[in-house]
Amino acid sequence: MGIIFDIKEFSVHDGPGVRQTVFLKGCPLRCAWCHNPEGQQMQPQLLIRRHECAGCHRCSQVCEHMTEEEKLEGSIIARACVVCGKCMNTCPDYLRRICGEELSAQELAARIRKNADEYAMMHGGVTFSGGEPLMQSEFLIETMKLIPDVHKVIETSGYASPEVFREVFDTADLTMCDIKLIDGELHRRYTGVDNDCILQNIEYMKKSGKGFIIRIPLIPGITDTEENLASARDFLSDAKNLIRIEYLPYNTMAGAKYEWVGREYELRRRKQ
DSSP states (O other): OEEEEEEEEEESSSSSSSEEEEEEOOOSOOOTTOSOGGGTSSSOEEEEOGGGOOOOOHHHHHOSSOOHHHHHHTOSSOTTOOOOOTTGGGOTTOOEEEEOEEEOHHHHHHHHHHTHHHHHHTTOOEEEESSOGGGGHHHHHHHHHTOTTSOEEEEEOOOSOHHHHHHHHHHSSEEEEEOOOSSHHHHHHHHSSOSHHHHHHHHHHHHHOSOEEEEEEEOTTTTSSHHHHHHHHHHTTTOTTEEEEEEEEOOTTTTTTGGGGTOOOHHHHHHO
């Protein structure tokens, strides 16, 4: 079984042609600029558009997991929330939804196949994104093997064990891998993890003879520096099978969804 949090139809930025993009939940990185914070946690979670809440507290009245203390405090979600969904239908403004759906590989493959012929006519297929899809590698590989005739793209940070990365890379038709920061210390500072395995996995792609795409998010003052971009170009200079480098503009709306998961946007906090 696997957990997804969205399927985007008619995507034109996630690989060749027009595609379906499946977003898998869970990510080992905590990038300060992440624009999918709801994709970081592996488990399903309750999203709340907090700034629109009128404070009617109908949600707390039906919640079976909120303590009396939390109700007195005016909480809108229990600290021990089990994501049962009971509070969703009580909200008069529909400000609550559950993010995360559990599916078998067979169920997901069936959904992909439903419109696969139409996407093939538009020279597309399916793209697996996240989160970090390699965190659910067994589910991902099983799903891909059920759709051998569909063009399959992986969007990944590259953060995975060499064994996992190589199996996914070899199974997919095309891999689009991020290089966020070449400098290891800066990578740890802004993503929370080392980049050793990422660079090692990119080395595997470089030696594979199979085409791949590198993506570099242009985060102002962090990844878009002349030093980082030059280091990335140098690192890729011997990659004969590199199709292209894509530079991704900074999403100015990246922080909008953080309130949904009850968190502060890290990049905004750091700039204060």
